[in-house]
Amino acid sequence: MAYSGPFQYGDRVQLTDTKRRHYTVVLQEGGKFHSHKGIIEHDDIAGRDEGSVVTSTLGSDFLIFRHLMVDHVLSMPRGAAVIYPKDAAQILVEGDFFMGARVLEAGAGSGALSMSLLRAVGPEGRVFSYEVRDDHLEYAVDNVREYFGEQPEWWTPQLGDLADVTVEDLGGPVDRVILDMLEPWEHLAKVRDLLIPGGVFMTYVATVPQLMKVMEGIRELQCFTEPRAWESLVREWRVEGLATRPEHRMNAHTAFLIMTRRLADGVTPPPPKRKARR
Numbered sequence: 582m583a584y585s586g587p588f589q590y591g592d593r594v595q596l597t598d599t600k601r602r603h604y605t606v607v608l609q610e611g612g613k614f615h616s617h618k619g620i621i622e623h624d625d626i627a628g629r630d631e632g633s634v635v636t637s638t639l640g641s642d643f644l645i646f647r648h649l650m651v652d653h654v655l656s657m658p659r660g661a662a663v664i665y666p667k668d669a670a671q672i673l674v675e676g677d678f679f680m681g682a683r684v685l686e687a688g689a690g691s692g693a694l695s696m697s698l699l700r701a702v703g704p705e706g707r708v709f710s711y712e713v714r715d716d717h718l719e720y721a722v723d724n725v726r727e728y729f730g731e732q733p734e735w736w737t738p739q740l741g742d743l744a745d746v747t748v749e750d751l752g753g754p755v756d757r758v759i760l761d762m763l764e765p766w767e768h769l770a771k772v773r774d775l776l777i778p779g780g781v782f783m784t785y786v787a788t789v790p791q792l793m794k795v796m797e798g799i800r801e802l803q804c805f806t807e808p809r810a811w812e813s814l815v816r817e818w819r820v821e822g823l824a825t826r827p828e829h830r831m832n833a834h835t836a837f838l839i840m841t842r843r844l845a846d847g848v849t850p851p852p853p854k855r856k857a858r859r
């Protein structure tokens with residue numbers, strides 16, 4: 582799939598009408614987009630630059646752009662709840678998912694995070710995405726293929742339980758592990774066994790009891806650094822002259838993020854030194 586340049590047949594095109602409603606078409610020679618606002622020939626779009634305006638047979642204007650990854654993630658079919666773009670962004674940067682990294686992800690769910698991970702590590706890296714439910718894995722594979730136009734060669738989507746994964750399955754320890762599942766605390770020893778010393782482990786949990794269980798589990802294992810926990814709140818703003826203000830509504834909670842790093846074999850975390858209280 583092309584990410585830039587004039588539109589080609591096979592591209593996914595997002596048409597936006599004057600009421601900011603989006604419609605998506607895949608460009609085909611001789612194809613037509615029908616709406617109550619008239620018809621647009623796909624041949625009128627092919628060859629145009631992104632950001633152009635096309636006019637339907639009934640005189641309505643539509644802006645044309647390629648789908649961004651966020652558009653795809655928010656509109657694609659899903660079997661399980663996806664990691665939202667604001668949290669995926671935190672994961673990529675705070676977890677330092679570098680180009681060429683070898684990454685283990687579980688569960689793959691609908692494949693939303695898989696896409697961000699695949700783009701971050703690139704063809705020199707590898708992403709292993711384990712998913713215990715075959716119907717969810719099917720969503721993940723379809724969604725990733727649809728976004729990339731084909732299945733990326735550096736992606737290994739795998740039906741299976743994280744509990745059964747071995748270092749041999751992954752061809753050696755991985756640089757990064759990210760878990761998005763109900764009970765990640767059940768798999769902390771497994772993460773330790775699969776992660777390289779210095780590697781980053783992140784997990785994403787929705788509720789406070791889950792957060793507490795993961796934090797306590799990480800501390801008990803004594804093979805990780807003191808974990809960090811946080812959440813990200815994103816507030817949109819309406820910017821309109823003197824009426825400029827934050828939007829009334831926002832997504833107040835998605836999930837908490839937890840991050841820690843694996844210590845070298847045989848090392849336990851140095852005890853924290855706190856100032857004595859008076």
Ligand SMILES: C[S@@+](CC[C@H](N)C(=O)[O-])C[C@H]1O[C@@H](n2cnc3c(N)ncnc32)[C@H](O)[C@@H]1O
Nearest residue numbers: 661663664688690691692693694713742743761
């Ligand atoms: C919330 S979804 C993941 C969504 C995904 N991160 C995304 O952005 O699309 C959680 C998934 O974890 C899977 N899962 C739960 N336990 C698992 C395990 N032990 N091994 C592999 N997958 C597991 C579930 O079947 C479910 O599909």
